Structure formats: C-alpha cells, structure tokens
Amino acid sequence: MLRFGLLPLLTAGLVATQMIVAQLASRxxxxxxxxxxxxxxxxxxxxxxxxxxxxxxxxxxCSSFAAYQKAISKSK
Incomplete structure (x- = not known):
C-alpha cells in the first residue's frame, strides 16, 4: 500500500519542480x-x-527576442 501512496507524492514533487524551473527561467x-x-x-x-x-x-x-533567446541558451 505504501507504493500507491507514494506515487501521488512523487508526481506532485515533479510538478512542483517543473514550476520552480519555469519561474527561474522567467526571472x-x-x-x-x-x-x-x-x-x-x-x-x-x-x-x-x-x-x-x-x-x-x-x-x-540583443537585436531581437530570438537573438536574445539564442544568446541566453549559449550562456548557460
């Protein structure tokens, strides 16, 4: 039974992590x-x-948003 109770927690943790990464990118x-x-x-x-x-x-x-995105992806 512990396995079934753990899956929703792991899923929630993954979703929370994805939201944090999206917020950091936006920031x-x-x-x-x-x-x-x-x-x-x-x-x-x-x-x-x-x-x-x-x-x-x-x-x-940068000269445009596309150029900015390209430059940001190279700087990581």
Missing part, C-alpha cells in the same frame, strides 16, 4: 530588462550579441 528574462538602451546594450556585450530592442517600456539586450 532570468525579467533580470535582462533595463530602463535604458545603454544598459541593455552593455548586457548584450556580456551575452555576445549586439544591439537592443524595446519590450514594453523597457529595453532588452
């Missing part, structure tokens, strides 16, 4: 939003991309 993107173009371009240099683009009222590094 990483939020940390790369800047109030100025210059700040975003400084971060772009760190990510080995160039330029910046507007996202809402803030600036993000």
């Amino acid at each position: 990483a993107q939020a940390n790369d939003m800047f109030p100025t173009k210059a700040a975003a371009e400084q971060r772009a240099k760190q990510l080995a991309c160039s330029g910046s683009f507007v996202m809402g009222k803030e600036w993000m590094p």
